[in-house]
Amino acid sequence: MRFARTPQVARKELAEAVAKGVFALMAAAMVVPLVLIVGYLVYLAWPSLGWEFLVDVPRKGMTDGGIWPAFAGTLYLVGISLLVSAPIGVMAAVYLNEYAKDNWFNRVVNLAVINLAGVPSIVHALFGLGAFVYAARLGYSILSAALTLAIMTLPVIIASTREALASVPMTFREACWNVGATRWQTIRAVVLPNSISGILTGVILQVSRAAGETAPVMFTGAVFFKFVERGEIFPYGIHEQCMALSMHLYTLATQVPNVRESLPYATAVVLLGAVLLVNAAAIALRVWLRGRKKW
Amino acid sequence: MTAFAKEIEVRGLRLAYGSKEVLHGITFDVYRNEILAVIGPAQSGKTSILRCLNRTTDFTASATVSGTIRVAGEDVQGTKDIFALRRKIGMVAPLPTGLPLTIYDNVAFAPRCSGLTRRADLDPIVECCLRQAALWDEVKDRLESLGTALSGGQQQRLTIARALSHQPEILCLDEFSIAIDPVTTMRIEDVLKELRQAITIVLVTNLTHQARRLSDRTMFLWDGEIVEIDRTEVIFSGSPKSERTRDYVSGVFG
Amino acid sequence: MSPENAPDPAPVHRHQRPRWALLGERAIEALIRASGVSAILFVAAIFFFVLREAAPVLVRDEFSLGQFLFSTEWYPTSANHVRYGTLALTVGTLSVTALAMALAVPFGLGAAIYLSEFCSSRVRETLKVVIELLSAIPSVVWGFVGLTVMSRLIVKLTGAPVGVNMLNGGIILALMSVPVIVSIGEDALKAVPDSYREAGLALGATRWQLVYRVLLPAARNGLLAAVLLGVGRAVGETMAVLMATGHAVHIPGSILDSVRTLTANIAAELGEAPAGSDHYRVLFLTGTLLFLITFAVNLTADFVVRGIRRK
Numbered sequence: 001m002r003f004a005r006t007p008q009v010a011r012k013e014l015a016e017a018v019a020k021g022v023f024a025l026m027a028a029a030m031v032v033p034l035v036l037i038v039g040y041l042v043y044l045a046w047p048s049l050g051w052e053f054l055v056d057v058p059r060k061g062m063t064d065g066g067i068w069p070a071f072a073g074t075l076y077l078v079g080i081s082l083l084v085s086a087p088i089g090v091m092a093a094v095y096l097n098e099y100a101k102d103n104w105f106n107r108v109v110n111l112a113v114i115n116l117a118g119v120p121s122i123v124h125a126l127f128g129l130g131a132f133v134y135a136a137r138l139g140y141s142i143l144s145a146a147l148t149l150a151i152m153t154l155p156v157i158i159a160s161t162r163e164a165l166a167s168v169p170m171t172f173r174e175a176c177w178n179v180g181a182t183r184w185q186t187i188r189a190v191v192l193p194n195s196i197s198g199i200l201t202g203v204i205l206q207v208s209r210a211a212g213e214t215a216p217v218m219f220t221g222a223v224f225f226k227f228v229e230r231g232e233i234f235p236y237g238i239h240e241q242c243m244a245l246s247m248h249l250y251t252l253a254t255q256v257p258n259v260r261e262s263l264p265y266a267t268a269v270v271l272l273g274a275v276l277l278v279n280a281a282a283i284a285l286r287v288w289l290r291g292r293k294k295w
Numbered sequence: 296m297t298a299f300a301k302e303i304e305v306r307g308l309r310l311a312y313g314s315k316e317v318l319h320g321i322t323f324d325v326y327r328n329e330i331l332a333v334i335g336p337a338q339s340g341k342t343s344i345l346r347c348l349n350r351t352t353d354f355t356a357s358a359t360v361s362g363t364i365r366v367a368g369e370d371v372q373g374t375k376d377i378f379a380l381r382r383k384i385g386m387v388a389p390l391p392t393g394l395p396l397t398i399y400d401n402v403a404f405a406p407r408c409s410g411l412t413r414r415a416d417l418d419p420i421v422e423c424c425l426r427q428a429a430l431w432d433e434v435k436d437r438l439e440s441l442g443t444a445l446s447g448g449q450q451q452r453l454t455i456a457r458a459l460s461h462q463p464e465i466l467c468l469d470e471f472s473i474a475i476d477p478v479t480t481m482r483i484e485d486v487l488k489e490l491r492q493a494i495t496i497v498l499v500t501n502l503t504h505q506a507r508r509l510s511d512r513t514m515f516l517w518d519g520e521i522v523e524i525d526r527t528e529v530i531f532s533g534s535p536k537s538e539r540t541r542d543y544v545s546g547v548f549g
Numbered sequence: 550m551s552p553e554n555a556p557d558p559a560p561v562h563r564h565q566r567p568r569w570a571l572l573g574e575r576a577i578e579a580l581i582r583a584s585g586v587s588a589i590l591f592v593a594a595i596f597f598f599v600l601r602e603a604a605p606v607l608v609r610d611e612f613s614l615g616q617f618l619f620s621t622e623w624y625p626t627s628a629n630h631v632r633y634g635t636l637a638l639t640v641g642t643l644s645v646t647a648l649a650m651a652l653a654v655p656f657g658l659g660a661a662i663y664l665s666e667f668c669s670s671r672v673r674e675t676l677k678v679v680i681e682l683l684s685a686i687p688s689v690v691w692g693f694v695g696l697t698v699m700s701r702l703i704v705k706l707t708g709a710p711v712g713v714n715m716l717n718g719g720i721i722l723a724l725m726s727v728p729v730i731v732s733i734g735e736d737a738l739k740a741v742p743d744s745y746r747e748a749g750l751a752l753g754a755t756r757w758q759l760v761y762r763v764l765l766p767a768a769r770n771g772l773l774a775a776v777l778l779g780v781g782r783a784v785g786e787t788m789a790v791l792m793a794t795g796h797a798v799h800i801p802g803s804i805l806d807s808v809r810t811l812t813a814n815i816a817a818e819l820g821e822a823p824a825g826s827d828h829y830r831v832l833f834l835t836g837t838l839l840f841l842i843t844f845a846v847n848l849t850a851d852f853v854v855r856g857i858r859r860k
């Protein structure tokens with residue numbers, strides 16, 4: 001039996017198509033600017049992009065040259081901050097999800113941890129300044145900046161690890177407890193192996209966030225310029241200050257007159273590219289591991 | 296059933312979740328090598344008794360337990376090694392739960408937790424328990440495959456194998472058959488009949504005919520209190536001590 | 550207990566774990582507990598250390614909290630008449646955020662509706678990846694875009710003398726907040742049970758009517774939370790607004806005026822203020838204020854979200 005296409009039905013179908021079109025346009029309004037902006041940036045960055053740009057050091061008062069010291073500095077900062085925040089964050093999440101009793105205190109802690117993720121980056125900078133540069137007397141250094149980044153990424157690592165741990169059903173834990181396993185034995189045998197994908201994804205995403213942040217490092221250890229010889233693979237000690245990719249972009253864009261036009265664009269492209277690459281890797285990891293789910 | 300030794304002694308057991316009391320001071324014994332069935336309508340506290348026995352109530356923050364429980368001569372509340380005590384009791388939950396490990400690792404999990412690590416020690420235990428749970432023939436060629444990939448009935452037998460892997464003196468089953476097919480249920484009932492010669496079994500069930508088939512004694516629990524506990528023939532005879540028992544058993548309510 | 554066809558293993562439940570295994574487990578659990586406690590400490594520490602640097606100025610005679618919050622005159626480096634009024638900065642933050650939300654909320658909700666109700670699963674997966682990548686773009690890159698691309702665009706299209714202004718910041722912040730609104734909004738719409746949709750369709754509603762009359766009201770809480778979180782992100786943004794909104798500390802007259810936000814102001818002046826000076830401490834006080842505002846916004850959004858999850 002075919003339903004007749006009355007004028008009423010036709011009108012409804014038109015309204016539906018219009019609605020779908022409008023919403024699709026709105027979705028496109030997010031995507032299209034992104035593509036256009038990235039395209040424009042790459043276009044203007046093109047003259048400078050290349051291997052030389054990455055391994056060379058800034059020259060002629062930073063109006064020319066490459067970005068190696070900044071790139072290396074970012075690697076230092078992110079690496080050290082990860083070394084601190086990942087283990088502590090994962091273990092803290094394990095404690096909160098697997099050991100802590102469900103009382104009001106712990107619920108407050110959870111709330112605080114989750115909402116700390118929304119603190120403005122400048123407040124993290126102030127914290128780093130007050131706590132690490134001055135109170136802990138670490139001064140302006142890679143260590144101060146890396147620790148500031150670690151505290152910044154810690155709450156989100158805790159929250160995403162908790163989510164990954166909570167996705168393991170309670171019935172598995174109960175089955176382990178019933179045969180006399182301790183909490184740690186249960187965690188090691190069942191909980192951790194089955195949440196490691198979520199944990200890794202969360203940590204990798206924070207890596208990209210730490211690489212892109214400017215304010216928290218600008219006031220704790222990153223500087224406009226530091227002299228580095230071309231070819232130095234490990235240019236810094238952790239008590240020194242360093243250049244950072246994010247800060248370098250800010251510097252070139254606002255503090256250096258007469259800079260070669262493509263230089264800041266190329267810096268932006270490198271930073272953007274690195275961040276997007278890391279994020280894409282995390283997404284790919286998540287998709288791949290989801291396919292290997294064990295229950 | 297030659298010895299009348301007491302395997303479990305429960306005296307005045309009270310359990311409350313927060314302010315709501317679910318067990319109102321119950322007292323009963325379980326004798327060695329018997330099958331005790333615990334019957335009663337939903338929410339009467341049957342599962343809670345089992346959770347008190349192996350102290351998994353510890354994992355619920357709001358649970359408060361009072362009274363004494365002695366399992367195989369040991370006081371449950373005051374024991375020094377709760378993990379060793381849990382291994383004296385095998386627990387089978389209503390929902391078949393294969394751990395997301397290989398079948399071999401599922402059964403070897405408990406022995407590994409108690410310190411056995413060599414394959415030479417673990418292999419015989421795994422085979423023995425899988426045979427006892429009537430699962431060996433179906434899985435012996437794929438011990439390295441995932442436990443969660445088995446069917447419901449197989450996973451329930453895997454749970455039983457896991458429960459037996461630490462050689463408990465008592466086996467507790469909590470409505471083991473609600474999520475599995477009748478054929479597997481019958482197979483497991485045969486397994487229980489064989490096991491009772493070596494261990495004591497506490498069988499929580501809401502299938503009164505299952506209790507009648509399997510158990511030596513039956514305990515009728517209603518709303519957190521023992522209405523009647525007696526030999527199974529008496530409970531199902533048509534004239535048990537309590538009228539409520541007779542009504543429940545004959546299906547008037549429940 | 551064992552049948553005849555297998556050897557009799559040692560009673561497993563009486564087997565003891567080796568000493569070192571027990572100690573090792575104790576050590577790991579101690580480490581885990583320590584991490585848990587330290588996480589709690591860090592949470593408190595952030596607030597404490599920022600307040601610590603700010604506190605001394607609160608008790609100074611020259612300083613007035615009322616002036617700090619409600620005066621528009623911000624002259625921290627004046628030679629003879631130092632004033633710390635943050636109202637203009639607060640208005641700057643609010644105006645840029647308001648403009649950003651005016652752009653981001655309709656587009657964000659529209660995109661969320663599209664993702665949740667109208668598009669095929671292939672398109673949805675791709676779009677979700679794009680949105681996730683969009684939200685990963687660093688703040689300084691957005692600021693750079695505002696300074697260069699957007700600035701030129703605005704000058705060309707509106708004839709304004711300078712391209713870094715409230716409009717610029719608003720557009721950039723909108724692009725930054727949209728991913729948050731879309732992903733949380735989509736979650737909220739997905740949380741509405743299918744039975745609502747089925748009931749609506751059974752009554753002959755088109756999908757648009759379904760959205761307008763059934764789903765939006767049902768997902769109201771979650772959508773509100775999405776907007777709140779978008780606001781939180783916008784209010785807390787630092788580098789992007791620093792580079793895109795200009796340098797004028799005044800209450801803006803039009804959207805083509807330069808403004809400065811609370812966040813950008815701290816970033817711009819912290820490098821110049823000598824450590825321990827009043828100016829330095831007032832900047833920390835501004836940071837404390839920001840912390841409280843964003844914490845409150847995020848907490849509210851969290852409660853709203855928990856409200857729907859509990860249902």
